[in-house]
Amino acid sequence: MGLDIRIPLGMIFLIIGGIMAIFGLATHGDAALYARSLDVDINLAWGAIMVFFGAIMLFVGKRKKWQDTAADPRPWEKGDATTKAPH
């Protein structure tokens, strides 16, 4: 239906992953902060993975043509001029 879900999905992962990765970079080496995650800079690592996933989703979403647009007639409207949506 008009909007390809992969685009908002890619965007939210890019933004949230980006926030985490940048925060992870800024706090890299903060032993007190990352003691909870067993000394792993989980913000940087997981943020980067999320950015990667988001970029793939956005790329695929932009390339693939979503099968429906707002102006397309719905399946039950096809062949029925009386109910066809205005273009």
Place this chain on the structure above:
Amino acid sequence: MNATHLTYIDWLIMLVYFAFVLGIGFALKRYMRTSNDFFLAGRSIPAWVCGLAFISANLGAQEVIGMGASGAKYGIVTSHFYWIGAIPAMCFVGIFMMPFYYGSKARSVPEFLRMRFDEKTRAVNAFSFAIMTILSSGISMYAMALLIQTLGLFKGILPDAMIFHVSIVLSALIVLGYIFLGGLTSAIYNEVLQFFLIVAGFLPLVWIGLRNVGGWQGIKQTLPPSFTHSWRGMEHASTNNLGVEWVGLTMGLGFVLSFGYWCTNFLVVQRAMAADSEESARKVPLIATIPKMFFPFLVILPGLIAVSMGSHMAGASGAAGTPASVAAAASQPATAVTDADRPHGIVPVKTDPITGAPVVDASGQPVYNYDLTVPVMLLRFFPTGILGLGLTALLASFMSGMAGNVTAFNTVWTYDIYQAYINRKGSDAHYLWMGRMATVGGVALSVAAAYAVTSFNNIMDALQLVFALVNAPLFATFLLGMFWKRTTGHGAFCGLTIGTAGAFIHHGLTLPVGDAVGIHGGWIHVVHQYPSDMAQNFWTAIFAFAINFVITVVVSLCTKPRPEPELVGLVYSLTPRPVETHLEWYQKPSTLAVAVLGVAVVLNLIFA
């Protein structure tokens, strides 16, 4: 429990999520031109999107919080709710039932019942379903507000007395906003978003948690074998953590309850009905089974990790899995196990919300709050930053549970109650308007239900019980309706109502060992005692199903069936099989179903 300290990064991540949730609603608003767009997503959504929404609508608080809690309390045996209690039923609905739901052009499950049977059968299903969706949504809302209050997320920002109310109002406004604007499409899109966020939030939790406890081998060495084997001791109710034997488990959970939920509940079926073709609709539940199969590792494993931390049960290390230790575990009756006897690791003790004092049971032992297992894990392992993601995942699960119920309610209200009994001749634009008003009404009633849960003791238990009793006999009606052409509307109606009554009577005559007469059963007269609540639930479902089945068959044989031409497209034997000649063997839904069932068997064997 101490208040959670969040930083601006955590809040920023949560704000981004809420901005996207509402943004999707706004982006989809212009596509909502007809009632079909609003209620059925224009039947234009690809199978994979509907598939993820199919499981996400079910991935509410009960699943994320409840399965983590159950994992902590009972162990990997909780996986039966997935590998026995979901996968076979999801395959069945995709292969056998979806052609009828989708092909009949019914707009809802109650409408399908009217097409197959009659108006009165539809009415029973429509009204009971509408009430249950509102109550379920209210329970989700209540649980979320309670969790936010317990975690102290708004502490220091809002007065303590206001936190619960603000949480309720905020969650209601957000869910209302995105469904009002974008209808079912908005709910489905957000469910997909929520699905990926839940996975993104919980996967690192499991990874760090497993590292902390030495992986699966570490868990096995720490916990008793009954926690790490799903089929051990299932030959008898007294020799396993669930307190139910394999017949009750496979027939009650694996057949009656699971098929009753996944095959007849409009909340999930609605997602498949939004698919862009019948072929896609059949694939929706099958696609959903793939992540569903692996969800135990995401939601149950955190519970096991939580109880492994700091726990070391006698007989676990070294002797784990040996015949002697199994026998020793098996000799302990399940009913004799109390919370204090179980490993509880970092699971917090339940505290009195007013005094803050630890809650103790009748024998003076502390009562553990297993519902806090997953939140405690998040706070324990996640530093600020990813903690915002983890909490977003948790909130997303509550939102998807609420939204799923509200979209199912607005459709059933508009098509099966308003259009059927109040205004039959409205224009399409009128029904679209009514759908939006039903969304407002549904959310308002959910808020009322959430406060009702707050106000009355035990109402939550009572509601869960009523859901179980009303749902228990449903599958027999659909099974006979779709696969036996002789089934009549009178038969279905009598079977459904008497089956439900049978479920209540069975509950009133039985009681789990150790429970008091009342809400747990025995309110008529105790004629039988079950070893556990779960055994009672499963056997109630089996009795209700059997009563419905027999009554429907008997009444159908005594009443006049509908002419066969009227049942084409509604009954298996009278409906042409879906054409699959254009599909390669590996593209066929049946191939996917066989593969999925095979993997489910392998998972059962690995963790047996």
